[in-house]
Amino acid sequence: MTVALASGRVAVGRGLWLAPLLLGATILAGTAIGETRLPFTVVLRTLANHLWGAGYPVDGIEAGIIWSYRLPRAIVAACCGAGLALTGVVLQALLRNPLADPYLMGLSAGASTGAVLVAVAGIGGGVVSMSLGALCGALLAFGCVVLLAHAVSGGTGGGRATQAAAAIILAGIAGSQMFNALTAFTIARSANAEQARGIMFWLMGNLSGIRWEDVGACLLVSLAGIALCLWHRRGLDAFTFGADGAAALGINVPALRGSLITATAIMVGVLVSKVGAIGFVGLVVPHAMRFLVGTRHDRLVPASALAGAVFLVAADVISRILVPGQVLPIGVVTALVGAPAFALILIRGARR
Amino acid sequence: MKIEVRMLSARVHRTPLLKDISACVESGEFFGLIGPNGSGKSTLMRCLAGLQRPVSGRILADGADLSTMPARSRARRIAFVEQQADTTDRLSVRDAVALGRTPYLSPLRGWGADDDAAVTGALRAVEMTAFADRLWHTLSGGERQRVHIARALAQDPDLLLLDEPTNHLDIRHQLSLLALVRALPITRVVALHDLNQAAACDRIGVVLGGRLVATGCPHEVLTETLLADVFGVAALRHPAPDGSPQLHFSHAL
Ligand SMILES: Nc1ncnc2c1ncn2[C@@H]1O[C@H](COP(=O)(O)OP(=O)(O)O)[C@@H](O)[C@H]1O
Ligand SMILES: [Mg+2]
Numbered sequence: 001m002t003v004a005l006a007s008g009r010v011a012v013g014r015g016l017w018l019a020p021l022l023l024g025a026t027i028l029a030g031t032a033i034g035e036t037r038l039p040f041t042v043v044l045r046t047l048a049n050h051l052w053g054a055g056y057p058v059d060g061i062e063a064g065i066i067w068s069y070r071l072p073r074a075i076v077a078a079c080c081g082a083g084l085a086l087t088g089v090v091l092q093a094l095l096r097n098p099l100a101d102p103y104l105m106g107l108s109a110g111a112s113t114g115a116v117l118v119a120v121a122g123i124g125g126g127v128v129s130m131s132l133g134a135l136c137g138a139l140l141a142f143g144c145v146v147l148l149a150h151a152v153s154g155g156t157g158g159g160r161a162t163q164a165a166a167a168i169i170l171a172g173i174a175g176s177q178m179f180n181a182l183t184a185f186t187i188a189r190s191a192n193a194e195q196a197r198g199i200m201f202w203l204m205g206n207l208s209g210i211r212w213e214d215v216g217a218c219l220l221v222s223l224a225g226i227a228l229c230l231w232h233r234r235g236l237d238a239f240t241f242g243a244d245g246a247a248a249l250g251i252n253v254p255a256l257r258g259s260l261i262t263a264t265a266i267m268v269g270v271l272v273s274k275v276g277a278i279g280f281v282g283l284v285v286p287h288a289m290r291f292l293v294g295t296r297h298d299r300l301v302p303a304s305a306l307a308g309a310v311f312l313v314a315a316d317v318i319s320r321i322l323v324p325g326q327v328l329p330i331g332v333v334t335a336l337v338g339a340p341a342f343a344l345i346l347i348r349g350a351r352r
Numbered sequence: 353m354k355i356e357v358r359m360l361s362a363r364v365h366r367t368p369l370l371k372d373i374s375a376c377v378e379s380g381e382f383f384g385l386i387g388p389n390g391s392g393k394s395t396l397m398r399c400l401a402g403l404q405r406p407v408s409g410r411i412l413a414d415g416a417d418l419s420t421m422p423a424r425s426r427a428r429r430i431a432f433v434e435q436q437a438d439t440t441d442r443l444s445v446r447d448a449v450a451l452g453r454t455p456y457l458s459p460l461r462g463w464g465a466d467d468d469a470a471v472t473g474a475l476r477a478v479e480m481t482a483f484a485d486r487l488w489h490t491l492s493g494g495e496r497q498r499v500h501i502a503r504a505l506a507q508d509p510d511l512l513l514l515d516e517p518t519n520h521l522d523i524r525h526q527l528s529l530l531a532l533v534r535a536l537p538i539t540r541v542v543a544l545h546d547l548n549q550a551a552a553c554d555r556i557g558v559v560l561g562g563r564l565v566a567t568g569c570p571h572e573v574l575t576e577t578l579l580a581d582v583f584g585v586a587a588l589r590h591p592a593p594d595g596s597p598q599l600h601f602s603h604a605l
Binding site for chain 2: 235294
């Protein structure tokens with residue numbers, strides 16, 4: 001028994017050393033692979049030039065592709081993957097629902113509506129960017145969902161916190177449907193065919209517009225998210241037997257739930273505003289990691305963040321090279337890989 | 353821990369569930385709560401655990417008001433085993449019991465040797481040591497119940513609240529669990545269904561329609577008239593060989 005426990009810890013300890021290596025290798029692959037074939041040496045030289053001024057002679061256009069286009073894109077993909085996976089971990093733990101994911105809370109629907117209103121209906125008069133519109137939309141939709149859930153569960157009165165968790169899921173579904181309808185309505189009314197195609201592309205996730213100025217915000221929210229989740233790892237564990245169980249273990253349930261869900265809403269809002277709605281990462285990655293490292297959040301949080309990051313960088317690479325001459329929306333790739341993976345996890349779980 | 357309930361009332365969605373309950377449980381006492389289904393036992397337990405805020409009245413734990421006590425320090429003194437609590441998580445028995453150490457841990461204070469000792473001791477107390485590495489979903493109902501109690505014991509509480517702990521248990525485990533609870537040196541409040549088991553408590557309280565209608569020693573409280581009035585059953589009472597009242601139920605009234 002102790003041997004099994006100890007060896008489990010050793011394995012995780014080793015994994016921790018591998019994690020940055022794995023992440024670095026994936027980001028390097030994301031930088032090296034793309035539509036334009038560039039020799040690996042050119043990639044390494046460009047990175048060396050920028051990182052420590054090595055001064056290798058490289059072609060300016062190639063260096064531009066690598067440094068200004070692919071590297072920030074890979075970093076933002078990693079941040080989004082980590083952030084979305086973490087949001088799934090947090091929502092699944094706090095709401096005690098295996099189907100909870102960022103988009104269930106209306107976040108993506110709201111972001112899409114915000115972006116579409118700015119881009120197509122011209123709200124904001126050109127001053128408000130599509131990203132800001134998406135962020136506002138995400139937070140607005142999230143606010144609506146929380147208010148609705150609050151009204152449905154009759155406030156905090158009654159103390160039946162489990163009921164509140166069910167209410168927020170139902171409210172999320174209602175909110176998502178309404179905001180999706182608003183998006184469809186706006187597109188149908190105001191967009192021409194070309195615009196509509198562009199919007200659909202964005203709704204499924206799109207990293208092609210990412211430049212260095214987007215990296216800071218994404219890096220900040222995802223690192224802050226990881227830190228916050230790790231800080232509250234025991235609080236998340238305490239929800240194993242429901243919200244009342246957590247309260248009996250000394251967790252201030254409304255405060256922890258409120259702060260963590262709001263934090264993840266802001267995180268997803270920022271990420272979605274940069275890259276659009278990328279599905280399946282928040283749902284699948286936490287479940288897959290529970291099978292690999294167990295349900296305890298001291299391992300689950302870092303494992304999910306890492307796996308989400310690696311998965312999304314890989315999905316981005318695939319989306320760029322799968323169909324020659326064309327970039328697929330990254331959400332298409334995550335869903336095509338994610339749905340069968342999810343099915344496999346469920347089947348294997350049932351067999352164990 | 354001495355626990356004092358003064359004029360406690362509680363409601364859910366404007367439905368009053370508890371009305372003007374006053375009671376006192378002395379330090380180290382084994383207090384049984386009985387009453388028919390829906391009488392308010394679980395609601396009272398939830399109030400005592402600090403999970404439900406009363407609309408009026410107070411609960412004093414060693415003189416300190418429960419409603420102003422921070423959740424963390426409350427959880428170090430009061431452990432609660434709910435009537436039903438389940439999970440779909442695939443966690444091991446040991447990890448489930450380890451949750452009981454939550455109020456003693458903080459983001460910066462990690463798991464220590466004393467936490468390990470508390471978990472091992474709790475597992476041993478409920479005879480679940482051999483199950484430590486089993487996964488939760490492979491346990492039977494009675495085994496789960498014993499793990500819940502181990503988790504509560506790992507909290508190292510001064511007051512243990514058990515809501516119908518002998519549900520799902522076979523007779524041997526019912527008796528061994530009650531023997532375990534009876535031997536604990538801390539204050540215990542236990543909601544019980546089996547009235548003969550309630551007879552083994554130091555004192556019992558009878559809940560009916562959200563009110564505490566009787567409290568006292570089992571032989572004072574468990575009278576044939578009270579059983580007819582509260583539970584609606586015809587009962588005969590004989591003294592058991594050890595002198596405690598032994599009930600025999602013949603039919604519903
Ligand atoms: N959330 C709730 N909303 C409305 N009524 C409730 C709620 N929870 C419990 N009740 C009612 O309160 C009464 C007391 O319930 P409970 O304390 O669980 O009884 P017991 O544990 O004695 O069987 C029951 O009639 C039950 O139907
Ligand atoms: Mg009950």
